[in-house]
Amino acid sequence: MMAFFWQRALLLSLAAAMSVYADMKLECRPDFVTLVWTERRSQADLSLFRLGNCFPTSISATEAVFSVDVNDCNFRRIVTGDHLMYTNDLTYSSSPDFTYPVVCAYERPNNWYPLLYEPVFSTYGLGDLVFHIGLMNADFSGPAESSTFPLGSFIPIMASVSQMTHQPLLLLLEECVAATTAELQPESTLYPIIANKGCLVDSLVSRSKFERRQKSSEIHLSLQAFRFGVGERVFIHCKLVAWDPNGMDHTKKACHYVKEHGWELLDNSAYSNLCDCCESDCKSRRSRSTESGKHGVVQNAVLGPLTITDVNS
Known part of the structure; x- marks a missing residue:
């Protein structure tokens, strides 16, 4: 059913709020989300990043990568008029003050309704x-x-x-x-x-x-x-x-x-x-x-x- 959502993915970027020491790229696809966090500070432990309750799917010297289904990782689905929004938070587990909102918004097809509710x-x-x-x-x-x-x-x-x-x-x-x-x-x-x-x-x-x-x-x-x-x-x-x-x-x-x-x-x-x-x-x-x-x-x-x-x- 997610395939129907890929009509116009809207990426809400937080680039302006980010530290000059890091960069986040977010790609909202029909069935999954890919988030790449690039960290330029050598002292940061990239294994401590979490997307919702998910661990990184891969880690390199400077990047933590999450490639996950929007039905996993405690994504929250919000139905708002013409859009379906999936929201989550990127956190750094050793710092309770580090939180970046992650939002993917898809245009809601006119004929789409939840199966039950x-x-x-x-x-x-x-x-x-x-x-x-x-x-x-x-x-x-x-x-x-x-x-x-x-x-x-x-x-x-x-x-x-x-x-x-x-x-x-x-x-x-x-x-x-x-x-x-x-x-x-x-x-x-x-x-x-x-x-x-x-x-x-x-x-x-x-x-x-x-x-x-x-x-x-x-x-x-x-x-x-x-x-x-x-x-x-x-x-x-x-x-x-x-x-x-x-x-x-x-x-x-x-x-x-x-x-x-x-x-x-x-x-x-x-x-x-x-x-x-x-x-x-x-x-x-x-x-x-x-x-x-x-x-x-x-x-x-x-x-x-x-x-x-x-x-x-």
């Missing part, structure tokens, strides 16, 4: 940042195979921001509500999920929680399927914030409630006092604002439709 994944562009939000499978390794969830099961949700040449940013979910409409109306009935500037209020009455981060530009939410909108089309409306990692405060945080423990900060439990306001009113102690654009960017997103079923009804 169209992944619920939305993409939003804002300046040089690209935001994604979508339903994932149980281990967050790829898109969900269904948008139907039994009451009480977990709905895995991933939001991310592709930073391109932007400074490193921390992605947060500032607010999320569930509704039975794709657009929020004044008369819409809402179910609060995240409120009060990053507090997962649903975790007070459920097993919902933020999962440990794999990277600062992504956030994973395991949301326990709720009774609101059972049997109807449900949409989750969220406000995503890409923020300066060093600028966390009472209004820039990700907190969930842990039974027998209390509110806990996702990114560093030692600073969980930032969550103390989750049951009152979280107000910033700083004068700066995300709306200024100097320290962060805000993006509204809608996920859905999804369906929650009650097997007992």
